[in-house]
Amino acid sequence: MSEYLFEMRNIVKEFSGVRALNGIDLAVRPGECVGLCGENGAGKSTLMKVLSGVYPYGTWEGEILFDGKPLRAASVRDSEAAGIVIIHQELMLVPQLSVAENIFLGNEIRKFGGVMDYDAMYAKADALLARLKLKDVNVAAPVMNYGGGYQQLFEIAKALAKNARLLILDEPSSSLTSSETDTLLAIIEDLKHDGVACVYISHKLEEVARVCDTVTVIRDGKHIVTKPMSEMTTHSIITAMVGRDIENLFPKVDHDIGEVIFEARHVTCWDLANPNRKRVDDISFQLRRGEILGIAGLVGAGRTELVSAIFGAYPGRYEAELVLEGKSIKIKSPEQAIKAGLSLVPEDRKRQGIVPLLGVGDNITLATLSHYAHAGQIDRQAELQVVEAEIKRLRVKTASPELAIMGLSGGNQQKAVLTKMLLPGPKVLILDEPTRGVDVGSKYDIYKLMFELAAKGVAIIMVSSEMPEVLGVSDRVLVVGEGKLRGDFKNVGLTQEQVLAAAISHAAEGPAHAA
Amino acid sequence: MQSQQIQQLFVRYKILALLIAVAIIWVFFHIKTDAAFVTPGNLSNLFRQMAITGMLACGMVFVIIAGEIDLSIGSQLGLLGGVVAILTVNQGWGTWTAIGAVLVLGLLIGAVNGYIVTKMRVPSFIVGLGGMLAFRGIVLFITGSSTIAPAPDNLIAIGQGFVPPDVSRWIGGLIFLAMVALTARRRVRRTKLGLQQAAVWIDVAKIVAIGAFIFGFVRMLNDANGIPIPVMILLGLLAVFTYVSTQTVFGRHIYAVGGNMEATRLSGVNVARVKLVVFAIMGLMCAFAGIITVARTGSGSPSAGTGGELDAISACFIGGTSMRGGSGTVYGALIGALVMASLDNGMQLMDVDNSWQMIIKGVILVLAVWVDVLSGSNRNG
Numbered sequence: 001m002s003e004y005l006f007e008m009r010n011i012v013k014e015f016s017g018v019r020a021l022n023g024i025d026l027a028v029r030p031g032e033c034v035g036l037c038g039e040n041g042a043g044k045s046t047l048m049k050v051l052s053g054v055y056p057y058g059t060w061e062g063e064i065l066f067d068g069k070p071l072r073a074a075s076v077r078d079s080e081a082a083g084i085v086i087i088h089q090e091l092m093l094v095p096q097l098s099v100a101e102n103i104f105l106g107n108e109i110r111k112f113g114g115v116m117d118y119d120a121m122y123a124k125a126d127a128l129l130a131r132l133k134l135k136d137v138n139v140a141a142p143v144m145n146y147g148g149g150y151q152q153l154f155e156i157a158k159a160l161a162k163n164a165r166l167l168i169l170d171e172p173s174s175s176l177t178s179s180e181t182d183t184l185l186a187i188i189e190d191l192k193h194d195g196v197a198c199v200y201i202s203h204k205l206e207e208v209a210r211v212c213d214t215v216t217v218i219r220d221g222k223h224i225v226t227k228p229m230s231e232m233t234t235h236s237i238i239t240a241m242v243g244r245d246i247e248n249l250f251p252k253v254d255h256d257i258g259e260v261i262f263e264a265r266h267v268t269c270w271d272l273a274n275p276n277r278k279r280v281d282d283i284s285f286q287l288r289r290g291e292i293l294g295i296a297g298l299v300g301a302g303r304t305e306l307v308s309a310i311f312g313a314y315p316g317r318y319e320a321e322l323v324l325e326g327k328s329i330k331i332k333s334p335e336q337a338i339k340a341g342l343s344l345v346p347e348d349r350k351r352q353g354i355v356p357l358l359g360v361g362d363n364i365t366l367a368t369l370s371h372y373a374h375a376g377q378i379d380r381q382a383e384l385q386v387v388e389a390e391i392k393r394l395r396v397k398t399a400s401p402e403l404a405i406m407g408l409s410g411g412n413q414q415k416a417v418l419t420k421m422l423l424p425g426p427k428v429l430i431l432d433e434p435t436r437g438v439d440v441g442s443k444y445d446i447y448k449l450m451f452e453l454a455a456k457g458v459a460i461i462m463v464s465s466e467m468p469e470v471l472g473v474s475d476r477v478l479v480v481g482e483g484k485l486r487g488d489f490k491n492v493g494l495t496q497e498q499v500l501a502a503a504i505s506h507a508a509e510g511p512a513h514a515a
Numbered sequence: 516m517q518s519q520q521i522q523q524l525f526v527r528y529k530i531l532a533l534l535i536a537v538a539i540i541w542v543f544f545h546i547k548t549d550a551a552f553v554t555p556g557n558l559s560n561l562f563r564q565m566a567i568t569g570m571l572a573c574g575m576v577f578v579i580i581a582g583e584i585d586l587s588i589g590s591q592l593g594l595l596g597g598v599v600a601i602l603t604v605n606q607g608w609g610t611w612t613a614i615g616a617v618l619v620l621g622l623l624i625g626a627v628n629g630y631i632v633t634k635m636r637v638p639s640f641i642v643g644l645g646g647m648l649a650f651r652g653i654v655l656f657i658t659g660s661s662t663i664a665p666a667p668d669n670l671i672a673i674g675q676g677f678v679p680p681d682v683s684r685w686i687g688g689l690i691f692l693a694m695v696a697l698t699a700r701r702r703v704r705r706t707k708l709g710l711q712q713a714a715v716w717i718d719v720a721k722i723v724a725i726g727a728f729i730f731g732f733v734r735m736l737n738d739a740n741g742i743p744i745p746v747m748i749l750l751g752l753l754a755v756f757t758y759v760s761t762q763t764v765f766g767r768h769i770y771a772v773g774g775n776m777e778a779t780r781l782s783g784v785n786v787a788r789v790k791l792v793v794f795a796i797m798g799l800m801c802a803f804a805g806i807i808t809v810a811r812t813g814s815g816s817p818s819a820g821t822g823g824e825l826d827a828i829s830a831c832f833i834g835g836t837s838m839r840g841g842s843g844t845v846y847g848a849l850i851g852a853l854v855m856a857s858l859d860n861g862m863q864l865m866d867v868d869n870s871w872q873m874i875i876k877g878v879i880l881v882l883a884v885w886v887d888v889l890s891g892s893n894r895n896g
Binding site: 334 | 707708762763775783784837
């Protein structure tokens with residue numbers, strides 16, 4: 001048993017009755033790198049929160065052994081003291097502080113009375129960076145002077161400064177270029193030689209294949225398989241990740257698909273922080289009347305950026321040529337997009353969808369208020385009639401249309417946001433993760449509404465991370481990976497494996513086409 | 516249980532708590548000043564003192580609901596007042612032409628502030644701070660740091676004149692009838708739409724209270740020459756601003772922008788334009804306040820309006836406007852202004868030392884907002 005540095009046994013974690021983790025095992029030897037794979041929502045991040053002490057001992061069942069001894073971390077500090085350090089997908093650096101200050105943040109080398117010993121910190125930071133083969137870094141310069149690749153390595157240096165013996169990397173390459181990723185993987189190899197153990201969480205299976213010795217796949221909170229990488233292929237990993245039937249959650253209705261109504265050409269978005277990096281790289285596609293187009297891909301692939309650029313809402317620099325009903329249209333703001341006949345239901349309901357203090361009715365009419373007004377004065381009666389009708393039609397459960405929307409459940413809030421963006425009467429409806437955080441009943445209502453709209457000739461673009469949803473609802477599926485169009489499939493006999501393979505496949509293979 | 520119900524009542528009718536606070540303050544000063552506080556003469560004076568802060572608060576409450584702040588309004592008031600004094604006294608412009616010109620100028624200054632905040636994306640706190648210095652500097656420059664007097668008589672009449680008692684009575688009666696009609700229409704409409712109704716006794720009690728208030732207000736001020744014209748203007752502004760905030764598309768958009776700017780933008784609202792207009796209105800209110808200041812004192816003083824922004828902002832917060840934007844009412848802000856004016860007036864009557872006046876006003880501001888936080892009405896989701 002003591003051959004393992006770290007062992008999790010039969011971990012169970014419940015959230016108000018729902019089992020997010022249901023008997024997960026994970027074990028890592030010293031100097032070994034274990035790849036942890038699973039779809040979005042499989043339970044990877046919950047598992048990492050158990051592991052790193054975000055969920056303290058006692059809030060979950062099961063056992064964690066570290067160095068053969070039980071680990072009962074009450075907080076992140078405890079697990080870090082034991083030598084477990086997690087590096088999050090979002091970098092946790094303070095851009096204005098220097099490299100050395102970041103590496104020792106919360107862990108500063110002090111002289112007497114809390115005064116920082118800069119000389120010692122600089123020297124040790126230099127030594128740590130040398131271990132990572134990073135030369136030419138001025139540890140006294142602010143972190144923001146360095147690019148994403150360097151920053152990822154600073155995070156690793158920070159972990160090493162805490163004497164990490166188990167390093168957990170969560171999607172470490174999601175903001176890196178391919179050459180930066182190569183450097184990162186080489187460094188992980190070096191760390192393995194030094195006896196540091198790693199857990200590598202990534203959707204990019206070719207990276208997992210390159211750097212990991214063992215692979216563990218989880219799905220729906222359950223442990224599926226753990227095998228040496230030598231016995232696995234990327235294909236077998238994908239099969240293990242997906243491997244489930246789609247239940248008949250989707251009230252699919254036959255609808256006619258008409259002529260091309262909308263076209264987006266050469267959509268390109270640049271990263272806000274890193275102007276050389278493209279979040280969306282020259283994507284073009286067509287959309288037909290009455291068609292539901294699913295956009296699949298992994299988190300961070302550039303799907304949200306793609307649709308927000310089309311809607312005129314991307315905050316950074318972007319380019320897009322749009323054609324609606326044969327006419328070229330210019331869209332620079334959501335205001336213009338809605339006028340042109342486009343609607344977008346955003347991904348983050350709380351931040352982008354609702355105005356929490358306003359009433360349900362006021363939220364519903366926010367996009368179309370001027371329709372119920374004469375010379376700027378709101379005709380409350382006309383407004384309320386529309387609101388009441390919409391609330392009934394979509395079965396929004398609220399005691400009164402005047403109730404502040406923040407009091408409603410997620411599903412009902414989402415229905416209100418959806419109807420808000422339907423009231424302008426869009427020709428093209430864009431839904432970004434329309435059922436995120438929504439209960440099953442509301443999900444069903446939302447799918448039903450989508451099919452009704454499609455039958456009426458509305459063209460729908462749906463971005464979704466839930467594979468069953470993509471396959472259950474879409475007529476056609478676009479797959480986006482690393483900002484590029486990786487596949488364009490008709491949804492006839494399409495499988496999750498095909499979609500996932502396209503999403504993960506290396507850019508060099510080019511877009512995949514089925515049948 | 517009981518205390519919880521009372522708390523709920525106050526959360527729903529925040530105005531009730533504020534009015535009780537005003538009543539307590541008035542009773543306190545009345546006793547302390549040997550019955551010199553609640554007299555027609557003093558109240559007339561108090562309302563006139565409050566009128567200027569009230570005008571600024573009307574504009575400020577929109578700015579704060581929209582999620583911004585404007586610290587330059589005291590200096591804007593000084594500048595616009597200075598311009599009206601120079602135009603009438605030194606340049607010999609007619610009073611009404613000068614007033615018109617200054618109102619337009621106020622609107623423009625506000626619009627420029629709004630442009631810098633929305634299009635050039637300088638935080639409004641900084642724009643206000645810069646404007647506070649720059650506008651004050653311009654006043655000192657154009658007035659040569661000296662008071663400009665005497666203002667023409669017809670300008671002074673606006674600041675010091677009164678609505679004749681008979682007309683005051685008529686106006687009071689009309690306002691009362693309008694309130695009754697509005698309440699009745701509201702009930703009819705809500706019944707027709709099947710909406711929840713307030714209990715009949717609450718509406719009746721509201722109307723009776725409003726009637727008693729109007730009657731007492733008009734009667735009291737008629738004993739002291741009638742309603743002062745600045746107070747009448749303020750009441751007019753209260754009506755307009757309440758209408759805009761509750762009945763118009765623009766008003767709804769102000770609340771939406773302050774409540775969640777990103778969601779509002781994605782709903783196709785031009786959020787920059789909404790904020791720009793809000794700042795322009797703020798400038799217009801500074802022009803009103805500046806003109807009335809000159810009219811009241813009969814002269815354009817280079818230091819007029821100093822600290823006015825603090826009174827206006829305090830009034831908004833005492834009146835229950837949320838610091839994070841998205842909620843607040845115009846009448847709340849005006850009652851807040853009444854609280855501030857009552858404290859000023861009462862302490863002056865009591866001959867409290869200026870240092871203590873400042874200490875007490877500061878403490879009351881913090882206290883009022885603390886009570887508001889406690890009542891949970893400012894909890895955002």
